[in-house]
Amino acid sequence: MCLTIPAKVISMKEGPIDAPVREIVVEDSRGERSIRAISLPELKVGDWVLYTLDLAVRQVSQEEAQEIIDLLEPRKFVDLSSLSPSFSSVLAKSFSHDLDRSDIIQLLSTEDEIEMEALFSEANTLRQANLRDFFCIHGIIEFSSNCVRSCYYCGLRKPSKDVTRYRMMPEEVVEAAVDAVDGRGYKLIVLQSGDDFDYSDDDLVEIVTEIKSRCKVFIFISVGERSAECYGRMKAAGASGVLLRFETSNPSIYEALHPGQSLEDRLELLPVLKGMGYYIASGFLIGLPEQTVEDIADDILLMKALGIKMVTVGPFIPSEGTPLSAHPAGSALMTLKVTAIARLLMPKAKIPVTTALETIESEEGRRLGLSSGANSLMFNLTPEKYRADYKIYPNKYHGKEELWEKYGLFSEELSYKMLEQKMFEAFEPEDPGEL
Numbered sequence: 001m002c003l004t005i006p007a008k009v010i011s012m013k014e015g016p017i018d019a020p021v022r023e024i025v026v027e028d029s030r031g032e033r034s035i036r037a038i039s040l041p042e043l044k045v046g047d048w049v050l051y052t053l054d055l056a057v058r059q060v061s062q063e064e065a066q067e068i069i070d071l072l073e074p075r076k077f078v079d080l081s082s083l084s085p086s087f088s089s090v091l092a093k094s095f096s097h098d099l100d101r102s103d104i105i106q107l108l109s110t111e112d113e114i115e116m117e118a119l120f121s122e123a124n125t126l127r128q129a130n131l132r133d134f135f136c137i138h139g140i141i142e143f144s145s146n147c148v149r150s151c152y153y154c155g156l157r158k159p160s161k162d163v164t165r166y167r168m169m170p171e172e173v174v175e176a177a178v179d180a181v182d183g184r185g186y187k188l189i190v191l192q193s194g195d196d197f198d199y200s201d202d203d204l205v206e207i208v209t210e211i212k213s214r215c216k217v218f219i220f221i222s223v224g225e226r227s228a229e230c231y232g233r234m235k236a237a238g239a240s241g242v243l244l245r246f247e248t249s250n251p252s253i254y255e256a257l258h259p260g261q262s263l264e265d266r267l268e269l270l271p272v273l274k275g276m277g278y279y280i281a282s283g284f285l286i287g288l289p290e291q292t293v294e295d296i297a298d299d300i301l302l303m304k305a306l307g308i309k310m311v312t313v314g315p316f317i318p319s320e321g322t323p324l325s326a327h328p329a330g331s332a333l334m335t336l337k338v339t340a341i342a343r344l345l346m347p348k349a350k351i352p353v354t355t356a357l358e359t360i361e362s363e364e365g366r367r368l369g370l371s372s373g374a375n376s377l378m379f380n381l382t383p384e385k386y387r388a389d390y391k392i393y394p395n396k397y398h399g400k401e402e403l404w405e406k407y408g409l410f411s412e413e414l415s416y417k418m419l420e421q422k423m424f425e426a427f428e429p430e431d432p433g434e435l
């Protein structure tokens with residue numbers, strides 16, 4: 001499901017009104033362009049359309065167009081001539097996507113309003129140039145709140161006693177997925193759980209197989225550290241991607257926060273999964289104890305080196321009853337800077353606005369994320385009766401989903417095909433040095 005910025009029809013080429021394809025000129029925030037309109041016989045000059053890939057696919061009213069523009073309001077233009085020469089030269093280097101560690105540290109460290117605006121604006125421009133005004137809406141089903149791990153920052157860690165645990169039956173997971181695809185138009189769904197080994201490998205494979213047999217959807221798996229054999233079987237059953245964060249590239253921080261786990265194991269698994277043909281989604285947390293700006297620069301460079309295709313970076317949010325309950329939340333501003341730098345380095349990556357950013361900044365976090373280089377949203381599709389109990393952190397933001405879904409483009413075959421094309425394109429390495 002995708003949403004794009006509306007455009008106003010300013011002229012139409014002469015031709016039969018009932019022609020299946022008509023050439024029109026539209027105007028949006030980026031100027032005028034010629035596109036084609038398919039199966040919109042009532043369309044006339046002055047009307048508003050949603051379009052992408054030079055194809056108008058849906059007519060919307062002026063009120064609806066304004067509602068979408070409000071959701072996606074772009075950033076103001078920034079006059080780059082007022083920047084310092086050193087900041088300008090780093091931004092200029094970003095055009096070749098080869099920022100080094102010291103460049104990234106400089107971008108992360110700035111607190112100058114104009115420099116930050118320039119960074120966000122450059123990332124936004126790059127996102128538009130590479131991915132156009134085409135925002136994807138994906139869904140996540142959190143199917144088990146049980147976990148054998150004890151990550152210090154997580155409300156679902158095994159030692160947490162005041163958590164209501166649930167485990168959806170495989171049939172319930174399948175029904176939730178089919179409902180999201182057939183009933184609401186989702187085309188990409190993440191199936192997420194804690195590291196819950198009560199689901200056997202066979203259970204997970206069966207869930208993927210059944211969903212794929214009943215609807216057309218890209219399935220991403222987020223079930224933690226399972227064996228390569230299990231991941232291989234899920235891939236063979238039709239799974240497309242894996243979401244597995246490395247959380248931090250600093251081994252000391254990783255090991256301090258993940259008792260019994262090692263960063264090495266996680267980093268060994270990611271290239272194996274990539275080698276299986278999985279589309280890899282990964283990233284890290286911002287605001288962990290002892291984390292420095294240098295660590296964050298290393299985290300960003302690690303994402304690039306791993307060749308990940310979906311960036312998932314969010315601020316740490318303290319959760320009651322965990323060892324980090326008194327640690328301050330990560331910074332929304334730093335999250336936006338990381339989003340922007342990730343876009344500069346990985347121009348074609350899918351970058352969702354994480355729920356954690358939305359939780360600390362609400363709808364404004366969503367808007368700021370989408371205008372700082374992010375290009376997608378991840379909505380919660382967990383059945384209502386379980387949703388509140390998936391408490392990795394408290395007070396998760398849910399807002400305006402219905403409004404976004406209402407204008408989601410292409411709930412039909414064309415949407416799936418376009419996403420498929422983008423997924424194939426994503427496998428072309430952006431950097432020959434990728435792992």
Ligand code: SF4
Pocket residue numbers: 147148149150151154155156157158193194195224392
């Ligand atoms: S972060 Fe994931 S693996 Fe760690 S305790 Fe929470 S649910 Fe489990």
